Amino acid sequence: MTPDGPPLGYAIIASILQVALIVLGGPLLMGLMAKVRARAEGRVGAPIHQPLRDLRKLMGKEGLRAHHSSAVLAVAPLVVLGSTTLAVAISPLVTTHPLLSASSDLFVIVYLLLTGSIAMALAGLDTGTAFGGMGSSRAITIGALAEPALLVAVIALSIQARTSNLPAIVAATITHPVWTSTPTRLLALVAIVIVVIAETGRLPVDNPNTHLELTMIHEAMTLEYAGSDLGLVTLGAAMRLGLLFALLMNLFVPWGVATGSSILGLLAAVVFLALKTSLLAVAVSLIEVHSAKLRLFRVPELLAGGFVLAVLAVITQLATR
Amino acid sequence: MSTSFYVGALELTTGAVLVCAVMTLWRRQVRTIVTMLRLQGVALASVAGVLAWHERDLGLAITAALVLAVKGALVPWLLRRVIRLDPRSRETAPLINVPASLVSAAFLIVVSYVVSSKLTALAPSAASRLVPVGVATVLVGYFMLVTRRRSVSQIVGLLLVDNGIGLVTFLLTAGVPLIVELGSTLDVLLVVVVLQVLVVNAGARHGSFDLDQMRELHD
Numbered sequence: 114m115t116p117d118g119p120p121l122g123y124a125i126i127a128s129i130l131q132v133a134l135i136v137l138g139g140p141l142l143m144g145l146m147a148k149v150r151a152r153a154e155g156r157v158g159a160p161i162h163q164p165l166r167d168l169r170k171l172m173g174k175e176g177l178r179a180h181h182s183s184a185v186l187a188v189a190p191l192v193v194l195g196s197t198t199l200a201v202a203i204s205p206l207v208t209t210h211p212l213l214s215a216s217s218d219l220f221v222i223v224y225l226l227l228t229g230s231i232a233m234a235l236a237g238l239d240t241g242t243a244f245g246g247m248g249s250s251r252a253i254t255i256g257a258l259a260e261p262a263l264l265v266a267v268i269a270l271s272i273q274a275r276t277s278n279l280p281a282i283v284a285a286t287i288t289h290p291v292w293t294s295t296p297t298r299l300l301a302l303v304a305i306v307i308v309v310i311a312e313t314g315r316l317p318v319d320n321p322n323t324h325l326e327l328t329m330i331h332e333a334m335t336l337e338y339a340g341s342d343l344g345l346v347t348l349g350a351a352m353r354l355g356l357l358f359a360l361l362m363n364l365f366v367p368w369g370v371a372t373g374s375s376i377l378g379l380l381a382a383v384v385f386l387a388l389k390t391s392l393l394a395v396a397v398s399l400i401e402v403h404s405a406k407l408r409l410f411r412v413p414e415l416l417a418g419g420f421v422l423a424v425l426a427v428i429t430q431l432a433t434r
Numbered sequence: 435m436s437t438s439f440y441v442g443a444l445e446l447t448t449g450a451v452l453v454c455a456v457m458t459l460w461r462r463q464v465r466t467i468v469t470m471l472r473l474q475g476v477a478l479a480s481v482a483g484v485l486a487w488h489e490r491d492l493g494l495a496i497t498a499a500l501v502l503a504v505k506g507a508l509v510p511w512l513l514r515r516v517i518r519l520d521p522r523s524r525e526t527a528p529l530i531n532v533p534a535s536l537v538s539a540a541f542l543i544v545v546s547y548v549v550s551s552k553l554t555a556l557a558p559s560a561a562s563r564l565v566p567v568g569v570a571t572v573l574v575g576y577f578m579l580v581t582r583r584r585s586v587s588q589i590v591g592l593l594l595v596d597n598g599i600g601l602v603t604f605l606l607t608a609g610v611p612l613i614v615e616l617g618s619t620l621d622v623l624l625v626v627v628v629l630q631v632l633v634v635n636a637g638a639r640h641g642s643f644d645l646d647q648m649r650e651l652h653d
Contacts, residue, residue, distance in 0.1 A: 300453070428547050
C-alpha cells in the first residue's frame with residue numbers, strides 16, 4: 114500500500130494466516146454460538162468443534178446431485194468459497210497490511226460477498242424445487258435491503274477516515290482512539306450489527322437451526338445439496354460469518370490488529386481477534402436466546418431501520434466535521 | 435468542562451434526540467413510542483443542561499429542569515393514561531408502511547441538512563453546526579402527523595415537532611428567556627391535556643379514535 118509498508122513476504126504470510134484462521138475459526142464460532150445457546154437453555158450441547166467434525170464427515174461423502182440440475186449447482190459452492198476466501202485474504206483481519214491491501218476497498222469486499230450470495234441464490238433456483246426458489250427469493254430480498262445499509266454505514270466511517278480503504282480505516286482508528294465513541298460510530302455500529310445478523314442468517318431474521326418451510330431462508334437454498342457439496346456450502350457460510358464478525362470487531366474495536374511488520378505482532382493479533390470474535394459470538398447468541406424470530410414481512414422494517422441509522426451516521430459525520 | 439468534552443456531550447445528546455424521533459417511526463407499539471418520546475424529552479433536557487453548564491447560565495439550567503419534568507415525565511405519563519383508557523390505540527395504524535416511512539425519514543434528514551447548511555454557515559459554532567438535527571426532528575414530527583391515523587400517534591407527532599423547535603432554539607440562541615420557555619412548555623402541556631380529554635370523550639361518544647372516520651359533525 115505504502116512504499117514504507119512491510120515486505121511482500123510478510124503480506125503473503127499474513128493473508129495465508131487470515132484464510133487459515135477464518136477456515137478454522139468460522140465453524141468454531143458457529144459451534145461456540147450453538148454451545149452458548151444450549152447452555153443458556155439448560156442443555157449441555159454439542160462440543161464447540163462439532164461443526165468442524167460435521168464438515169470432515171460431509172467432505173468424506175460422495176457428492177450427489179439432482180438429475181435435472183445444471184452446472185450452476187456444481188459451480189455455486191466453489192464461487193461462494195472462492196469469493197469469500199479472496200475477501201478474507203485481503204481484509205484487515207490480523208494486520209493492516211494484508212496482500213493487495215491497496216484494493217481492499219469497502220466496495221470490493223461488499224461486492225465479493227454479494228457475488229457469493231448471488232451464486233447461492235442461482236443454485237437455489239437451479240433444481241427447480243419450490244423451496245429453493247422461495248429461499249432464493251427471500252435471501253435476495255433481504256440482501257437487497259441489507260447491502261445498501263452496510264455500504265452507507267461503512268461510508269460514514271470512511272468519511273471520518275477520509276478513505277474507503279478498509280485497512281486504512283482500521284489503521285486510522287487505531288491512531289485516533291477517540292473516534293470509537295463518537296455518535297457516528299455508535300449509529301454505524303448498530304446499523305452494521307443489524308446487517309451482519311441479517312447477512313449471516315441469525316435470529317431474529319433467520320433461524321439457522323430450523324428446517325421449517327414457512328420461515329427458513331438460507332437452509333431452503335441449500336436443501337438440494339448433499340455430501341461434499343453441502344460441506345463446501347456450509348464451510349462458505351461459516352467463513353462468511355467469521356469474516357463479517359471479524360470485520361465488525363476490527364472496524365469498531367481495532368485494538369490488537371498488527372500495524373507493524375513483526376511476526377510476533379501477527380501472532381498476538383490472532384489471539385486478540387479470536388478473543389474479540391468469541392465475545393461477539395457469545396453476545397449475539399445471548400441475544401438470540403432472548404429474541405423470537407421476526408415475521409418475514411417485518412424483516413424489511415428491521416433492515417430499513419438499520420438503513421436509516423446508517424444514513425443518520427453519515428449525516429452526523431457530515432454535520433460535525 | 436473541557437471543550438472537547440463539551441462538544442462530545444452536545445453531539446451525543448443532540449444525536450439521541452434525532453435517534454428517538456426515528457425510533458418513533460420504527461416501532462409499532464404505541465407504548466414503546468411513548469417511551470421513545472420520554473427518552474427524547476430526557477435527551478432534550480440534557481442538551482439544555484450541557485449548554486447551561488457551558489454558558490454558566492442559571493436560567494437555562496432551570497429551563498432544562500422544566501423540560502425534564504414536563505417532557506420527560508408529565509407528558510409521557512398523560513399519554514400512557516390515554517393508551518390505558520383506549521385499548522384500540524395500542525398499535526399504530528400508519529397510512530404508509532414502516533420501511534417506506536423510514537426511508538422517507540432518511541430523505542427528510544438529508545433535506546434538513548442541505549436546507550439548514552446555509553443557516554449554519556452564518557454563525558459557525560459547536561452548537562449551531564447541530565441545527566440540522568433539530569430541523570430533521572421537526573420534519574420527522576410533521577411526517578408522523580401526516581401519515582399516522584390514530585390520535586395518540588398524532589399527539590406524538592405534534593410533540594416531536596415541538597421538541598425539534600425546542601432543540602433548534604437551544605442550539606441557535608442558547609435558549610430563549612425563561613418566561614417564554616415557561617409559556618411554551620405549559621402550552622404543550624395544555625395541548626396534551628386538551629387532546630387527552632378530546633380523545634377520551636370522542637372514544638366514549640363514537641367508540642373510535644380513527645380520525646378518518648370523523649369527517650362529519652353529528653348532533
